[in-house]
Amino acid sequence: MKYSYIARQPILDKDKHTLGYELLFRDGPQNTFPEIDPEHATSRLLSDHFLSTHYETLGDKLGFVNFPYQSLINKVPTLFPSDNLVVEILEDCPPTEELLAVVKEMSQLGYKIALDDFIPSKEWRAFLPYVSIIKFDIRQVPIEKARMFMLRLSGSKIEFLAEKVETYEEFEQAKKAGFDYFQGYFFSKPEMISRKSLEPSFMTVVQLLTEISKENINYSAIESLISKDVTMSYKLLAFVNSSSIVKTRIQSFKQALVYLGEDKLRKFISLVALASTQDSKPDYLYGLSIQRARYCELIGSRLNEKLESGQAFLTGMFSLLDSLLDRPLEQILDEISVDESIKLAITQNEGILGDILVLTKAYEKAEWDKVQQRCQAIGLDQNALSECYDASVKWTADLLSVKTN
Known part of the structure; x- marks a missing residue:
């Protein structure tokens, strides 16, 4: 039985490239299931989710995982390979001699240790030689105060991560203060550095996405759009010819579209949407737009209400256009049909x-109370929600692993 949610939040470097993800669990007594011990919940979540789904989708990225005190004392992190796991010591863990001995041992085994929501205090000083990353919640420790602490440790090998970075201005301030990594939703708001126009290839992608959202797909319209874009034409044929369903080489767009069918066509267009947007945007943002689209679609398929094929998918995809194009959503949506x-x-x-989109965003941010309220409001089973999220993460990882060049 699944009794848990898991979401992942990106951790980015100074260039906004994805370093890894923090895997966020619902495992505390305040979260719907008070009868489950947090230690037991964490163990179950690690085996059910981290191993079965998220571990395989991390790729070469790091997985940041919170461990309660007893899990650390029991050396639960050592059940997992050290190469892409960051062991986060929760802020409510007491800095005991017992914990210090375990941290020292895990550090010697090659595990990266992070202090989560760190508040500077002399009790943690003995731990610092074994710590790789210190995370400051900038809502609790102001950036300037964190900067002074980081200066004092400037000779050490410790790297610093700013959590709860919600605006582009905060990202810039934290970067200037000396932070190495950043976690938060600053990248999902437009930076508004300069107005970007809808480039022809991206406009084609938007029109294609609009076409595939219709109940009855107009293959002639899609063929017409694809044939006007050289890059798109090449990618379509390359994608179809690399597919296992194709026995003979495809030569025409019409033939390719027939072979693909509706589901694979949507997959292909989503993939090209990823590849055709601006390179200067964080890679995570493209992945998130695809994952959010698929998650919205899967949630929509579990509801009793009749939704047109592709509507929920497009809602998720288009909800990040402002971030991809640095322009207000209303303005972009007015320009496309x-x-x-x-x-x-x-x-x-x-x-x-709208309900599906709000629920999806709440899940991404691990706002579990809001998630539960929205589930009840639209009559969605909470286990189904978890299954849909896992499926969307896998689907996105699959898409990105076959990214066409």
């Missing part, structure tokens, strides 16, 4: 599509 229900869902959180 998109269904009014999708537009209202994205800009006003209206209707069932």
